[in-house]
Amino acid sequence: MKLKEIDLTAMQAWSPAQQHPIYLATGTSAQQLDASFSTNASLEIFELDLSDPSLDMKSCAVISSSHRYHKLIWGPHSMTAGESVSGVLIAGGENGNVILYDPAKILVGNSEAIIAQKDKHTGPVRALDVNMFQTNLVASGANESEIYIWDLNNFATPMTPGAKTQPLEDISCIAWNRQVQHILASASPSGRATVWDLRKNEPIIKVSDHNNRMHCSGLAWHPDVATQMVLASEDDRLPVIQMWDLRFTSSPLRVLESHTRGILAIAWSMADSELLLSCGKDAKILCSNPNTGEVLYELPTNMQWCFDIQWCPRNPAIFSAASFDGRISTYSIMGGSTDGLRQKHVDQLSSSFGNLDPFGTGQPLPPLQLPQQTAPQSVVLPLKKPPRWIRRPVGASFSFGGKLVTFENAKPQQQPGVDQQPQHHYVYVSQVVTEKEFLARSTQLQEAVQSEGFVSYCQKKIDMAQADFERNVWAFLKVNFEEDSRAKYLELLGYRKDDLKNKVSVAESCACVKYFVDGFICQVQPCIINVFICDNKQETEDLGSARKTFNISVSGDVDGLITQALLTGNFESAVDLCLHDNRMADAIILAIAGGQELLSRTQEKYFSKIQSKITRLITAVVTKNWKEIVQSCDLQNWREALAAVLTYARPDEFAALCDLLGNRLESEGDSLLRTQACLCYICAGNVEKLVACWSKVQDGNSPLSLQDLIEKVVILRKAVQLTQAVDPNAVGALLAEKMSQYANLLAAQGSIAAALTFLPANTDQPNIVLLRDRLCRAQGELPAGQEAIRAPYERQPIPKDRAGPVVGQVPGPQTSAQQYYQQVRIAPTVTTWSNKTPTALPSHPPAGCPSDTQGDKPPPPGFIMPGAVNPSAPPQQATSPSYSMYSQAGTRPAYPQTYQSTQQYSFGTGETALYQPQQPIAAPASASYPSPASNTNPPYLPTAHPVPSSLYPGQPQPSPTSLNPASSFPLPPSGASFQHGRPGLPATSVAYALPTGPTGTLPAASDLPASQRTGLMAGIDPPALNRTAKKKKVPDNFMPPVPITSPIMNPLADPQAQTQQPPAAPVGTPSFQPPQLPAGQQAPLGPYAPQALGPGVVPPTTFKPRTEGAPGAPIGNAMQHVQALPTEKITKKPIPEEHLILKTTFEALIQRCLLSASDPQTKRKLDDANKRLEFLYDKLREQTLSPAIVSGLHSIVKSIETRNYVEGLNIHMHIVSTSNFSETSAFMPVLKVVLIQANKLGV
């Protein structure tokens, strides 16, 4: 693609690679006259500015010269970094002169730009080259075999490479070797090339073609291979480029014959040795790979010959070509569109035509669009082969979880010409850990949480704490886990009860008044005050009784008045008088006698009168109004206030008071106090506030400070959970944010499992959900919930890593997995886990639980038995499901969970719960088909149950009719069941035969230990595993089963079904019986677990009655069953009634359309739509659709009922535009199709 052009007939030289910006120097060519026939010469420098989209190149400087040039080069000699322009321009002139210019001076307009000039040569200097290794060495060649080596540092006296070659001839080209610095080659038009060794000062090799028709116009050394060079011939009779290897000089190594006429110039890219430019008299510019001879690129040119062509050293994609029509063009070999440029061109033209075009668009001037040009394609394709410089040799990228993926090329430099085939490329995955301390502390925290060793953890923290505050906080936290926490808090605040007692006893010995004076009254328990008051009373009584007689004075003084008041029983006045007389004690004593009301009023008056430091405290103590204290105390006294609250506050108001104090500290206090607010929040157990306060005070950005916070929060939460009845999962927004931040950090350091444990469990904040999803994926699992939500087509997980490798090792499990998978696929409603997975645990159950997934799940449990009993028998393969189930659970510890989960579903009868694990064995097979619609487990439970009587009561059979006799009566003796088995045998075998190929379920399970242990992940794992396992084989065998069994297994055809059932049993019959009998009824959980674990373990369990569901039988049944049945019926829950109208309406509409549609294509569309709307129904069943969408759908239904399809479409559009793509993508498009069709058909 042409980038720039200059209208000049000139020799050209790019600035050296070190130069930025890029310049192009041009010197008037000696060989051609330009259009004006002017004989003036000049040297001009242009700047290549690619950010300017125009075709013009900016001329930076021009100096006129007395010489015209045969050759111009720009050497990097004496370039220093940072200088704007430098290097040396070396020009070869007409008169045998070699001239050195300083480009820096030219650019600043200094006319004294010539550094030096020598005319040692006798003829025009046509060849010049700078040594790449010693840039001060320049070789020049001219007539008469003259070659000189110039030292730019000592320009006066050139050297010669050796004696002149004979016969004397012009030197047309000269080139330094690119690899060996003392090797030089020269060539002459006769076609002879000579290689010189400067150390030996003589020619070492002469290369010449025998046919003597070479007319050498170009010479270039191989950029990478020291012994190879190319020669280009100008002769039209031999327009070739010869590649020579000096080790083999008898004939050229390769001859490139792409040009049809003589080649005028060549240029070999230094950036990629597979790119050689050549231009010739056939007016072509070609880019070929000289190592193979292949032409990689042909440049669209303007049909003019180019006589000089140069790669830009700095920008490897750019080269320039000087053509005889007086133009130097700059091209990019990367292709691209010239539209923008041409438009520019046209604009220029139209503007120079005086804006004939009123709109200035250039469009009205079509004839001028391509003036004089032969319609170059607007789109120019790039090189056929990607040039080396766009291949990345190395790269490293971060991915989730602090993983760093790195690749590199084994050998950065490859031998050219050698096909780079058998190289090993390595990709490395590293874990980047930058926060070691953070991780270590996080681990400690986790350990503490897991071991519940909170106290020791806190103690450790206290011991390690550097700052007082930190120590304090930890001490407070620790108290949370201790007995009598309030007292301990008090101690922490500096108030010990024991100390207090001492003080009090000391104080008691002093005068009563001293109490009041004593500022530490706050430490006094209320009882003490009481005591004091009582004491006083007693004293007075004592006094009274001691005096035999006393004078009741009714004089006019105060005493008298009081007496009078007392005598009249007017306590109130008496008290007033006492108060007035400042006889406080008297007043209060009287008030006590005057009743509660008076007392409190007196207290009030007293407090308002007496203004000692502690009055308010006493007030609070007496009135129990601690809020007042907390609200109005001096913040410097927060400690005392908190102590008071700790002492007095009732449990129900305690937290609130602490909060209040904390709030005040936080909002009103200075920075120091603000931090103390944390302590209040800790006392209050207010996690959210603690987080808020902490993050305000502390710089929360560094991982360690976050760790500081999280440690406290986690501990406090644990404490709160211990003491208060709080939902352990409830997490506030701020805390959730911090926790997810923390989890993010952990994940970034590679602790994925830890991150998961810290991630708040039950928030639906999008970022947390997202993070959890990522974490699950990072652990190699697909998050359970999400899968379900997604449209079915997305459900299939990509095969898990391990699946492949493990193949063959565990053939059993694999098959099962597959089958399982198939089932899943048949029934598009794989909602099973979605339903069950909202919380952590559930996920297992769904997978393994027959109840809601009968379709898919029944097999697993059943298989356990057969596999165990008769490992070698065909049924064994069937065991796989069971394995997969367990594998889901992951490592051993997880097993119990599975069982528990299953139990959840067994609500049939109390006892049955116990057996449940087994239940699947019997139940799935027999029961599963009968009840297509029923998801409920109860019916099946009974089968497992040994005693029939108990069974029946417990069975709420949702679809009793469908139950087929065989299944419903588990009781028949084992013998009977076996009989059944016989006939079915073939069927079973078929079922088993289908699944083939191993899966890696078991091994895979072991990879997830961390998640399992924590239990958090338990729910999420299984689906992922299952799927992975299944997925692989699915395509092969999943279809066949259906046709085989489907007719037979039709749910409605009971008899058939009966006969069918047995098939499962046949295989194992003989061997199974014994175990079944002994097992008996008391099958506890325990026994089953072992079964699950190892295929080789013979289960001691199972009971006779159950024979029907005996190990062998169920398997076959279940499997076929599942495959055969229209699985939807089995697996799906009913659509909620209120939404049923959606389905009925849509289906009715489609039916109407189908009736009136004429062409098959439309019908097909509608049929398809009908099917795909199942996705919608599934979502309705799962109730996973957002209310907005559902209500929108109802609106659509309404519009359908009124036949207003256009409105329906509008609503549809509204829904689509406002809802989540992934949520609606499965069915909305189809719905649209239906609506459009309905509208078109006018039904």
Place this chain on the structure above:
Amino acid sequence: MFGIVFNGNGFVWQSYPIFHLGFTRILHIIVSVMYRPPVCHNRNAFLSAFPNNVVSCRHEGPVWQVAWAHPMYGNILASCSYDRKVIIWKEENGTWEKTYEYTGHDSSVNSVCWAPHDYGLILACGSSDGAISLLSYTGDGQWEVKKISNAHTIGCNAVSWAPAVVPGSLIEQPSGQKPNYIKRFASGGCDNLVKIWKEEDGQWKEEQKLEAHSDWVRDVAWAPSIGLPTSTIASCSQDGRVFIWTCDDASGNSWSPKLLHKFNDVVWHVSWSITANILAVSGGDNKVTLWKESVDGLWACISDVNKGQGGVSAVTEGQQNEQ
């Protein structure tokens, strides 16, 4: 998840901090989008393990980069190649199939990058023809194309989306309210420029032109948002320099460069860790270095990553996977 970069000699990798998936899985994908299968002794093992993953359609040139779409859209992968095509692949039923092919570029497509998932499915593609294309999924299998012509003269080498969070908005944004996102991305090209593009009224406009490099910009990486009101972009160049560009003001007008380091060789690739505090720099001398900003704002090399061996302090638990 990883993105993958191929080079003609085999393939090379590039990982994007989107999601980490199992490692083997990615290899399979490589196999399926590969132009010339990497010659490696265990290639057949890969192929045979996934007979169903044979893809009927492939690129006709080396694939430079692939990018995962957010999983909420399913398993979608975009690949770009020297053959001037961008192909969007989708996994259905365990097989990868081409769901869309974009042939609107006139030269090698060097970089693809999915927009933050909040915007929907939008793919930015940078090509050697100098243009940048934006492909947006409009539903029903339709893709809308917007093209920025001559974004970088003679070639765009890299594109990288800004995180969806409007800087500084994280705290103030009331949850539940649809934040007012401004779509932005950065590109780097052969005109030595880093450019920032912004969507206004549905049109993409050049918002900023960041000039500091003196040679091709080989890669740009917009740092993930970590909630701070600062935008950060790393750019690396043929000239060996790596710049960290930061912009503190919400309008996005004042970007200031800071030279991270001047390497002695081409710097090919820069990649941010998820937490945006570590930058991995891949140099032409086959060296990968990790850089971290200290509290005082200076960038320091914390490690050389040596062939994943975990030889240096910051890197542990090296794991080798032979290709």
